Amino acid sequence: MRLPIPRSRESTDPAARAEEVTGPSALRIGATSVELPAGVCASFAVAGYPREVGAGWLEPLTTYPGRLDVALHVEPIPPLVAAQRLRRRLARLESSSRADADRGRLVDYAAEAAADDAADLAASLARGHGRLFRVGLYLTVHAADAEELESEVQRVRALAASLLLDAQPTTFRALQGWVTTLPLATDAVRSRRTFDTDALAASFPFTSPDLEPPRSDAPVLYGLNAHSSGVVLWDRFAADNYNSVTIARSGAGKSYFTKLEVLRLLYHGVEVAVIDPEDEYRRLAGAVGGTHIGLGTPGTCFNPFDIPSDQDEEALTRRALFVQTLVAAMLGEPVDPMARAALDRAVVAAYAERGITFDRRTWKRPAPLLADVTAQLDQAGSPEAAALAARLAPYVTGSYKGLFAGATTTRPDGHLIVFSLRDLPEETRATGMLLALDAIWRRVANPRDRRRRLVVVDEAWTLMRESEGARFLYRLAKSARKHWTGLAVVTQDAADLLGSDLGRAVISNAATQVLLRQAPQVADEIAEAFALTAGEKAFLLSADRGEGLLCAGASGGDRATFCAVASPFEHHLATTDPAELAETEGDPL
Structure with missing residues (x-):
């Protein structure tokens, strides 16, 4: 039977015209199905129920991964x-x-x-402890065509049977069945069953695989729920602390997911700094107008003696102290007390020669270079100063001078700052990493500029191999929240985090934990560390690229499986697939 739907006369009202354009022209009604313009559907009325049920027992139907309309009509008696x-x-x-x-x-x-x-119902009703209701439960399965509908119907009926529900097709009442599951509060089938208050309350899905939405005005989309039709939204800045840890095997999509979160946090005005060992964030920084500093690349200089004008009165003193730490990293060993004293005098003299004193008004003048400090050491005349100047010569006139040859070429300012470490030689990697971490810490700990910030450490295992990098992670994990900052640690080596005190401290201070596909060799260790169930462990072992488990909250008790999704433009910025990059190389963003 074909049921035409009459149209009204043409109207000049835009709303009426839109309704005429989008409304279906006709429905084809069969014995068991209704053919719509965009697909076909079949409806069922539940005629049999289990004798005993638990709370949320209808959740498998309401979270069915396909398109399934579930209607529960309730009428009090x-x-x-x-x-x-x-x-x-x-x-x-x-x-x-x-x-x-x-x-x-x-x-x-x-x-x-x-x-x-x-008898129990009568006693409860007489005491006023409950009431009776007429309840009708109806299902409508949607599909693109008749063949797909048949397979979807079989799945839904099998799911209903596993719940001890007797789902009967609305034969010769297909239109009434479809109308009954529409949000019209109309029960055209009227297949009812009497429920008491407890049974009706248990029929509502109080438990759900969807994560409880954060109490925030600016949540970030992590992806689509892998077990329902909902979305996974989370705001790290609404949790107890703002830190996160992301663990996945190589190729599981951890950097892809991190870039998507960074991009969406930028929409909300969060300032982001990234330690990028493999130069994977260059395209993202270029697209959003961020600052990209390629340490170790030709022509890139980074002067450690720079004093930002927005720092407090102790900034010059802290610069002098940091130089001692930097020189120790250059030399590969601690500086002895006599040489440290000579270095301190040389640093103060180099600043004074440029006209920079403890008066903040002088900090806008050009800062001295490492060459100025070594010149002061040569002029000091002491054996300790001369020996220290000789050991620093490779960084001034030798093969390591590129990073310190001149004034800073790119200031670490902006809403997105990316420090790329890929081009740093192994001999100067510790030094360059220390410079990047120091620049980030100065922005984070600046009391004159309070704002939401995120520090992303991608491939954190490379940072944890260096003593200064490990100490930075530990300090930031412990104190980032006090500075309105979150630390995002991303690594593919779970053993580095789970097998050290530093790693355990990072995990225990991360209210947001993201686990993507794991290798079988570390699955048991991951499951024990994060208290995963057998089902969650199996999911992580078989997850596709981009699928993961979000463990949120103070104890990681709020959990949701998700699949990261991106728009074509976001995907263009986040992907690191060599095949895709080769095809799109040279394309404009």
């Missing part, structure tokens, strides 16, 4: 009518039981169970 019906029901059951006993028949245990249930 007046207490007087309910009491009369219960009395008649009890009388029939009691009469049937006595008749069977008089004729010597076997006991009907189903009738006895029904009589006991009716």
